[in-house]
Amino acid sequence: MYRYDEFDAAFVGERVTQFSDQVRRRIAGELTEEQFRPLRLMNGLYLQLHAYMLRIAVPYGTLSARQMRMLAHVARTYDRGYGHFTTRQNIQFNWPKLRDVPAILSDLASVEMHSIQTSGNCVRNVTVDQFAGAAADEIIDPRPVAEIIRQWSSLHPEFIYLPRKFKIAMTGSPNDRAAVKFHDIGLMAQTNREGAVGWAVYVGGGLGRTPMVGKLINGFVAHEHLLAYLESILRVYNRYGRRDNKFKARIKILVHEEGLENFKGQVEQEFAEIRGGVLTLPLEELDRIEAYFAEPDYADHGVVAIDVEREKILDPAFGRFLENNTFPHKRAGYSAVTISLKPIGGAPGDATAEQMEAVADLAERYSFDELRVSHEQNLVLPHVALTDLRAVYDGLAAAGLADANAGEITDMITCPGLDYCALANARSIPIAQDISRRFAAPERAREIGKLKIKISGCINACGHHHVGHIGILGVEKKGTELYQITVGGDGSEDAAVGKILGPGFVADEVPNAIERLVDAYIAERSDPGETFIAAYRRLGDAPFKEALYGNG
Amino acid sequence: MALASPIIAEPKHDKLRQLGIVALNGMYDEMDAEGVLKQAVEDLLPGSIALVSSFGADSAVLLHLVSKVDPGLPVYFLETGKHFPQTLAYVETLKAHLGLSNVIALHPDADIRRFDPDGTLWETDPDSCCYLRKTEPLEGVLDGYGGWVTGRKRFQTAERGVLPHFELTSDDRIKVNPLAYFTHEDIEAYKAKHGLPQHPLYEAGYKSIGCAPCTSAVAEGEDPRAGRWRGRDKRECGIHFDFNGSIARPVSQASLTLFKDGAVRTDPWKAWTEDDTAEEARYTHVPLAVFRDYRDVFLASPHPIGLRVDPGDRVEDVAEDLDRFSSIAINFPAFTDGRGYSSARLLRERFGYAGELRGVGDVLTDQIPFMRRCGIDALVVTNAATRKALESNALAEVAHYYQPVGARREVPAGTRPFLRRPEPRVTASARSDT
Ligand code: SF4
Numbered sequence: 001m002y003r004y005d006e007f008d009a010a011f012v013g014e015r016v017t018q019f020s021d022q023v024r025r026r027i028a029g030e031l032t033e034e035q036f037r038p039l040r041l042m043n044g045l046y047l048q049l050h051a052y053m054l055r056i057a058v059p060y061g062t063l064s065a066r067q068m069r070m071l072a073h074v075a076r077t078y079d080r081g082y083g084h085f086t087t088r089q090n091i092q093f094n095w096p097k098l099r100d101v102p103a104i105l106s107d108l109a110s111v112e113m114h115s116i117q118t119s120g121n122c123v124r125n126v127t128v129d130q131f132a133g134a135a136a137d138e139i140i141d142p143r144p145v146a147e148i149i150r151q152w153s154s155l156h157p158e159f160i161y162l163p164r165k166f167k168i169a170m171t172g173s174p175n176d177r178a179a180v181k182f183h184d185i186g187l188m189a190q191t192n193r194e195g196a197v198g199w200a201v202y203v204g205g206g207l208g209r210t211p212m213v214g215k216l217i218n219g220f221v222a223h224e225h226l227l228a229y230l231e232s233i234l235r236v237y238n239r240y241g242r243r244d245n246k247f248k249a250r251i252k253i254l255v256h257e258e259g260l261e262n263f264k265g266q267v268e269q270e271f272a273e274i275r276g277g278v279l280t281l282p283l284e285e286l287d288r289i290e291a292y293f294a295e296p297d298y299a300d301h302g303v304v305a306i307d308v309e310r311e312k313i314l315d316p317a318f319g320r321f322l323e324n325n326t327f328p329h330k331r332a333g334y335s336a337v338t339i340s341l342k343p344i345g346g347a348p349g350d351a352t353a354e355q356m357e358a359v360a361d362l363a364e365r366y367s368f369d370e371l372r373v374s375h376e377q378n379l380v381l382p383h384v385a386l387t388d389l390r391a392v393y394d395g396l397a398a399a400g401l402a403d404a405n406a407g408e409i410t411d412m413i414t415c416p417g418l419d420y421c422a423l424a425n426a427r428s429i430p431i432a433q434d435i436s437r438r439f440a441a442p443e444r445a446r447e448i449g450k451l452k453i454k455i456s457g458c459i460n461a462c463g464h465h466h467v468g469h470i471g472i473l474g475v476e477k478k479g480t481e482l483y484q485i486t487v488g489g490d491g492s493e494d495a496a497v498g499k500i501l502g503p504g505f506v507a508d509e510v511p512n513a514i515e516r517l518v519d520a521y522i523a524e525r526s527d528p529g530e531t532f533i534a535a536y537r538r539l540g541d542a543p544f545k546e547a548l549y550g551n552g
Numbered sequence: 553m554a555l556a557s558p559i560i561a562e563p564k565h566d567k568l569r570q571l572g573i574v575a576l577n578g579m580y581d582e583m584d585a586e587g588v589l590k591q592a593v594e595d596l597l598p599g600s601i602a603l604v605s606s607f608g609a610d611s612a613v614l615l616h617l618v619s620k621v622d623p624g625l626p627v628y629f630l631e632t633g634k635h636f637p638q639t640l641a642y643v644e645t646l647k648a649h650l651g652l653s654n655v656i657a658l659h660p661d662a663d664i665r666r667f668d669p670d671g672t673l674w675e676t677d678p679d680s681c682c683y684l685r686k687t688e689p690l691e692g693v694l695d696g697y698g699g700w701v702t703g704r705k706r707f708q709t710a711e712r713g714v715l716p717h718f719e720l721t722s723d724d725r726i727k728v729n730p731l732a733y734f735t736h737e738d739i740e741a742y743k744a745k746h747g748l749p750q751h752p753l754y755e756a757g758y759k760s761i762g763c764a765p766c767t768s769a770v771a772e773g774e775d776p777r778a779g780r781w782r783g784r785d786k787r788e789c790g791i792h793f794d795f796n797g798s799i800a801r802p803v804s805q806a807s808l809t810l811f812k813d814g815a816v817r818t819d820p821w822k823a824w825t826e827d828d829t830a831e832e833a834r835y836t837h838v839p840l841a842v843f844r845d846y847r848d849v850f851l852a853s854p855h856p857i858g859l860r861v862d863p864g865d866r867v868e869d870v871a872e873d874l875d876r877f878s879s880i881a882i883n884f885p886a887f888t889d890g891r892g893y894s895s896a897r898l899l900r901e902r903f904g905y906a907g908e909l910r911g912v913g914d915v916l917t918d919q920i921p922f923m924r925r926c927g928i929d930a931l932v933v934t935n936a937a938t939r940k941a942l943e944s945n946a947l948a949e950v951a952h953y954y955q956p957v958g959a960r961r962e963v964p965a966g967t968r969p970f971l972r973r974p975e976p977r978v979t980a981s982a983r984s985d986t
Pocket residue numbers: 415416417418421422423424425428456457458459460461462463
């Protein structure tokens with residue numbers, strides 16, 4: 001894992017001092033809320049419905065046990081005993097007091113964490129595949145490059161007041177688990193003809209009110225030129241992105257309005273100017289950073305055969321856990337384990353201080369002190385020996401974290417919605433809870449298989465509803481909360497935006513509507529192995545539309 | 553045409569001080585010049601009074617009085633770099649003759665070369681020349697004193713006969729005019745009586761002597777000052793300071809808005825207005841679009857001009873002409889509009905613009921470090937708190953940088969290739985020694 005050197009520590013320390021002073025000036029009334037706003041946003045502090053919300057970066061979703069314990073400490077000391085993991089691989093605390101924020105930030109700094117640029121119109125925390133460094137299918141661990149991008153974009157003087165927020169996502173695997181095509185910039189590892197690894201660059205993807213799939217702007221950018229290429233894109237965006245209308249300010253609109261070719265021309269022209277300049281990444285620097293992410297000291301367990309079917313008979317819950325919550329590891333004898341933060345009927349992404357501590361203990365004992373936060377709002381123990389799976393499961397069960405629903409219908413992404421968010425049109429957490437209760441039975445969930453439901457409380461789409469196989473969007477019509485249902489979205493490498501098939505539903509009807517969609521799928525699928533999204537692609541809208549609205 | 557004349561807020565005078573001045577004048581109306589000066593230096597403003605002398609044709613009288621009262625009194629001399637050699641020699645003569653031990657020469661800012669590269673600014677724009685050579689060097693000095701001694705006399709003023717011994721300036725300083733009641737004849741008599749050395753050019757017909765290029769001899773019977781700026785519509789030297797010894801308009805704090813090289817200073821530049829014309833504009837930040845429309849006229853004009861870059865302007869469009877601008881103002885109409893940062897970097901890093909690059913508009917403490925890193929080296933600051941933070945060098949800055957930006961003020965930090973630190977700051981005190 002990346003470790004701060006003196007320079008990083010001093011940087012974060014100074015930042016804490018600076019923000020503490022800004023908080024002091026705000027409390028003393030020297031700064032108006034209007035002046036304070038962009039400053040607090042740049043430090044991840046939002047003003048929500050009831051209170052301030054502090055968002056803390058988990059760079060590329062990687063955490064150590066010590067850091068997780070500090071998050072638990074913050075939750076317990078300054079909040080109401082829990083935190084909320086987000087789709088941006090961050091953690092949010094919903095109830096801190098403004099006067100405590102400097103103390104929180106300095107506690108976090110002591111474990112090399114910060115809240116810099118977790119909001120505001122700047123380059124946000126870089127997100128990556130949650131299985132980075134562990135996944136069997138990856139070409140390269142994207143985290144060293146993600147760390148370099150984090151450094152380059154931290155308080156970048158030119159790009160601190162962009163037209164709008166800017167999100168970069170990376171995947172080192174061709175199977176995209178980081179939804180890179182739905183980010184302002186998406187980077188996908190690529191091998192060129194000479195066998196060198198570099199990056200395919202996608203630009204202008206995004207969700208929100210105008211969902212767009214990112215477009216390939218450059219098929220291969222070598223590591224050493226990546227920063228210059230990113231700077232070129234950012235510069236063109238900073239200069240020409242729209243600032244007249246907040247809803248048209250994301251880079252996707254610029255790319256869309258200019259046209260990819262035009263936009264690309266401007267970027268390439270800029271790149272031609274700065275290519276090979278100060279931003280050229282020396283490969284020794286990449287090596288140096290890579291050393292921090294060196295593979296852990298795996299033990300040689302040889303071939304360990306786990307008979308999942310047998311385990312399912314002996315202990316169905318554990319069997320299900322093995323089936324759903326483990327992911328193929330690049331190293332024989334190991335597995336990456338997903339810890340579901342989606343208990344049936346619970347608030348997706350929430351974890352209590354005690355749970356965080358339990359997870360930290362397990363990471364220390366069984367996963368080389370490493371943890372991940374996934375953009376699907378779960379946690380991951382990335383390197384668990386197969387022989388330790390039972391112990392890990394038991395530990396999770398004791399902490400109430402052994403839900404074996406990863407990737408299943410109840411593993412939903414949900415934004416905070418009307419319960420917390422000032423922008424919301426509708427509640428989203430209670431909807432998720434209703435659906436999760438409806439599909440609580442393990443057999444039923446298993447029969448349905450892989451199905452991603454994503455819920456947003458408004459068009460800002462923090463719950464990524466556009467890319468849910470089934471998406472749910474809260475809207476407000478004539479004073480009532482309505483839920484629009486979309487079908488066919490996909491955040492993976494086969495990126496697609498879900499389609500609205502008809503009018504919305506009131507909250508009570510949502511679980512029924514979902515159930516009808518699911519029934520239609522089961523009735524129509526070619527075989528039990530055909531997933532919901534595959535069936536939708538084959539069958540088109542018709543059967544699903546009929547399921548939702550009857551045939552008339 | 554007047555140079556940028558900052559609006560000076562007239563501070564309300566302290567009533568008591570106002571009354572005090574009236575009383576002082578009453579008490580000392582009868583006193584002679586030496587008594588007035590002694591009173592001012594010893595009782596009224598001990599340690600906090602100074603004078604500015606031109607070492608001109610009739611400076612010797614006042615300086616002689618000074619030598620009798622306190623030869624160590626600070627005497628400032630504006631070394632414009634444009635004086636007659638005879639004047640410089642005269643400074644030495646008087647110093648030696650009168651035993652003045654504290655004559656301080658004030659030089660223009662090193663920056664002057666930028667505005668007046670070949671030393672001919674007096675020809676095209678004497679107001680600006682005086683501003684840069686006299687007003688500006690005096691500014692910092694003015695603040696340090698509670699009062700000033702001037703050599704003004706009643707017979708020289710427009711409203712003859714009303715000049716008192718003591719005056720209160722608009723910024724609450726005391727001006728002392730020991731020679732107020734002296735006539736022309738009194739001066740001559742005094743010089744003769746005390747055998748004071750004459751300015752070497754006096755006999756050659758120079759009655760009022762300033763900088764060489766702007767002084768000519770006057771004919772017998774002509775107004776002594778007719779020789780200054782002969783043939784030009786200019787009487788006073790500089791806006792704030794009359795070279796002959798009167799403080800015309802003391803610099804008010806309100807006009808100090810430009811922060812540069814570690815200090816706040818008055819701003820010689822002004823914004824382009826509807827009434828400006830391409831032919832006449834000088835010390836004006838011309839909007840980029842206007843510059844392009846009248847490019848030929850601006851290029852032909854002899855005056856110093858600047859450029860204003862608004863968000864959305866393409867600096868590429870003037871890349872060829874950057875040498876023409878003595879100052880470029882990057883406008884940040886709202887601090888959340890970050891386009892200016894790109895413009896600044898392009899100007900500095902891509903197009904090699906090396907002149908003054910200033911941030912104007914919504915300039916707040918928290919954005920200044922970013923502006924500086926993008927190459928902005930001067931700031932027009934209207935926010936009082938920001939100005940205070942700048943002056944006390946108390947900007948909350950994260951002084952560790954992760955990304956090289958090619959700005960000139962940064963040095964690499966350690967062995968990591970991208971890391972930068974700010975270059976040690978040039979402080980105001982270090983500069984004034986130069
Ligand atoms: S999608 Fe809307 S309601 Fe949900 S968190 Fe985002 S802004 Fe708030």
